[in-house]
Amino acid sequence: MPQKVTIATVARHARVSRQTVSNVLNAPHIVREETRQRVQEAISALGYRANQAARQMRTGRSRLIATRIEPTRDGINGSVLDRFLHGLTDAAGVAGYRIVLYTAADDTAELATYDDLLGAYDLDGFVLTGTDHGDPRTAWLAERGVPFVTFGRPWDTPDQHPWVDVDGASGAAQATNRLLETGHRRIAFIGWPTGSGVGDDRRSGWRTALRAAGLDPTDLDRETSDGIVQGEQVARNLLALPDPPTGLVCASDSLALGALRAVRALDRPVAVTGFDDTPVAEAVGLTSVSQPLGRAAARCMDLLTRILDGPRGDGPHQVLLRPTLVVRQTA
Amino acid sequence: MPQKVTIATVARHARVSRQTVSNVLNAPHIVREETRQRVQEAISALGYRANQAARQMRTGRSRLIATRIEPTRDGINGSVLDRFLHGLTDAAGVAGYRIVLYTAADDTAELATYDDLLGAYDLDGFVLTGTDHGDPRTAWLAERGVPFVTFGRPWDTPDQHPWVDVDGASGAAQATNRLLETGHRRIAFIGWPTGSGVGDDRRSGWRTALRAAGLDPTDLDRETSDGIVQGEQVARNLLALPDPPTGLVCASDSLALGALRAVRALDRPVAVTGFDDTPVAEAVGLTSVSQPLGRAAARCMDLLTRILDGPRGDGPHQVLLRPTLVVRQTA
DNA sequence: CCTTGCATCTTGAACGATCCAATCGCGGTG
DNA sequence: CACCGCGATTGGATCGTTCAAGATGCAAGG
Known part of the structure; x- marks a missing residue:
């Protein structure tokens, strides 16, 4: 001993x-x-x-950063956060920090958890994921002067805090352009109902790319909640149009998977692209937009440590990363 | 302020x-x-x-538990750990503990990380996942008297430490029995090379179920490394036998997905089952064995807190949970 | 009336690090 | 020779909690 x-x-x-x-x-x-x-x-x-505890008691700094782990809602999209989390843990380790996890059933519970984590563990900062319009969490944290970074843009308030995000519009545009290059002219979009920041961003990329090619997006824009079944239904609907699309750009791999099912029932080929490049996409050979999650995580930690470890050379406090298109069999 | x-x-x-x-x-x-x-x-x-820091300094206890987050190797199986991790975070929160993450490139690096975590953060315990034959980690921890639980049985040493695991043999048997009940008599197994604890366990379940039904497993047992391509190749091989199987029990969803591809090329129906009930399985309608990951995580925390919070009523220190078969279109 | 025991509460010290103010050594200066 | 300035080093106080030991009050017992 x-x-x-x-x-x-x-x-x-x-x-x-x-x-x-x-x-x-x-x-x-x-x-x-x-x-x-x-x-x-x-x-x-x-x-x-x-000894961290002793150091922390004196300095008030714990070298601990909290982030939330979600209850793998859809199951498919869950893996995105999973990969991000891995990158975050890696980057934190390099910077001399550790990641602490927490869960929360709803927003109120989450704020209570913040209070607990800050009070008991003296957390140094937070990394928030999946922010949406009017997120109460950022306001709560900002109010108390707690350092944090979000992975995902604040869609309402312009640049109040540091964030890292992936350019969804660019991703959707890349997917659309790929179809345009391979000769498609009727390209539809299957996305989520307008109102979600992420969804609207992706939709705008498709729309812009079409317009830039001199094509009219009217009639080819569809909205539905996320899911395989929903994707299949909407796709079937689109393919039954008088002048049906020959390419389907989808806002998620789940929707794209559903679309693939609808396509398989036909005898003519229809191109399909997904979003997030989840393991499922690779499994079924689905062309999909891949987010640079490892780099995103690293940038998050970079922004956070810049706040925590004192005023280093500034650089931008907002980072927008470009995704890449992974071309497979379906497009 | x-x-x-x-x-x-x-x-x-x-x-x-x-x-x-x-x-x-x-x-x-x-x-x-x-x-x-x-x-x-x-x-x-x-x-x-x-204040945790002050409490920790005095008591030497941090109410922090470490677990490793893997670099989502396959991508498909990654989601299993993801769900386990979520359950673990939940269960830890209830017990008044928090989960700290770490990564490690290899075993040596992992042991060094243990040292760091214990020395600097005074971690209370570890939850290890994916243990295999002759795992150096358990020995290292046991030697130093660090409390830990593994999710996964120690395959060599009998019951030296607390563990929680899911009965893979039972899962494979359930899948096999399902096929037997639906009239199949030639049921093959596509698994990993013998030598891995988890893989051998699952294989034995299939074999036992067949024997119990008075059938001969010889000729129908195949070994390959994990992956969709590998699964497809082996399945194609099996289906080309003079007396080909009508059902394929696979050791993972990846293998099953490959098998499905091979089957699709045929005009006759062949049943396929996977293992782990990953999102991909749900997406493609694959019948698969589902592990009770939430419960497994809860039992892990239970065993760990039993060690940490003093000698409570004992109960077993080893827990084997039964998986369930989720029946979908493919079987 | 004093002792004993029990339940309850209080006081001083300690955990291991950092911060603060004081000290030391040393060469150069007036 | 006393003094100064300066960098390197030192001892003491401190963070918030728990541990160990001591103090207090009350009731029962001799």
Whole structure:
């Protein structure tokens, strides 16, 4: 049973005072080089690790960042957050932080959880995902001066806080352009009801791309809630038009999967693209828009540490990343 | 800017000593009822929350539990861990713990991370997932007396530590029996190479079910690494036999998806079942074995808190849960 | 009336780090 | 030779909590 190694142990071993050891760790430049090395050797010889609890008590900083883990609603889209979370954990580790998870049934419960996490664990900051119009969470956090970054744009308030997002319009445009390049002229969009920031963004990309090609998007724009069944129904509907589309750009892989089912019933080929490049897309060979989740997570941590670790060279506080189109069999 | 509320603030407000407040929180039975209520009122009136860092420094307990988040290897199976993680976070919250994430490139890095987490954050325990034969992690942790639970059986050493697992043999047997009940007599198994605990377990379930029905599994047992392409290839091979199987029990949804592709090329119907009931299975209508991940996570936390929060009524330290078969179109 | 025991509550110290103010050594200056 | 300035180092106080030991009050027992 090895004795506990504290800063005092290291100090004795290197024949300096505790404060000098502390300085070596927190302000190396004010310690003479020779002394610094001696202390460093003692640290690694003894396997010393600063006790976070003690440090936190004194400094009020925990080096802990919270993020929420969702109850895998759809199951398909869940994997997006899963991958983001992995990237976040990685990036946090590099920056010397750790990710703490929490769940919340609804918004009220979530705010209560914030209070708890801040009060009991002295969390340094939050990473929020899936923000939508009029999100109460950002206001709550901003009000209390808690550092946070959102993955997802604040759709109402312009740039009140740091965020990272993926350009959904660009993604949808890329998918649409791919179809245009392969000769399609009648390209429909299957998306969510207007009103959701993410959904409207993707829709606008499709619309813009069509218009840029001199085509009219009227009649080809459909709205439905997310899901395979819904996608199939809407797609069937579209394909029964007098002048049916030959390409379907979908706002999610779930919708695209449904669309694929509708297409399979036909004898003519219809191109389909999805969104998010979920494992399902890869499995069934669905062309889909892939979000750079690892990079997004890294940028989130970057923005957050910039706030936490003091005013470093500024750079932008808002980051918009471009997704890429992964071309497979369906388009 | 509200003043920080400490145990001393509460003590003053309730006109008792700090220690009495502490007792109300940690050992309510030794405080007079009347006093207890007065303190409780002060606590809620002031919105007091015990500072974890200070508590941790004194007790050496952090109420933090670590678990690893994997780099979504296959992508399909990733969602299993995702759902488990969500359940774990929930269960931990109820028990008054929080989940901290970490990643690790390889086993050596993982052990180093353990050291770091224990040294710096004083973690209370670990939940390990995906244990396999001769896992170095369990030995390392056990050696140092660190509390941990594994989700997944230790396949070599019999019951050295608490674990929770899902009965893969039962799952495969259920899938096999379903096919037997619907009239199938030639039922093949597509699994992973022998040597992996999980894979062998599932294979044995299929074999046992066949034997119990008086059927001979010889010739119908196949081994391949996980993946859609691999599944397709092996299935095609099986279906080309002189006396081909009419049902395919697969060790994973990935393999089953591949098998489905092979089947689609045929004109006769062949039943296929998968394993893990991933979102993909639901998406394509694949019959699959569903693991009770939420319950598994809850049992993990239960076993862990039993170790951490002192000797409660024992009960078993090993839990084997039964999966259920989700019947869809493919079988 | 004093002792004993029990229940209840209070006081001082400790956990391990950082912050603060004071001290030390040392070469240069008046 | 006393003094100064400056960088490097030191000891003490501090964060908020729990532990260990001591104090208090009350009732029963001798």
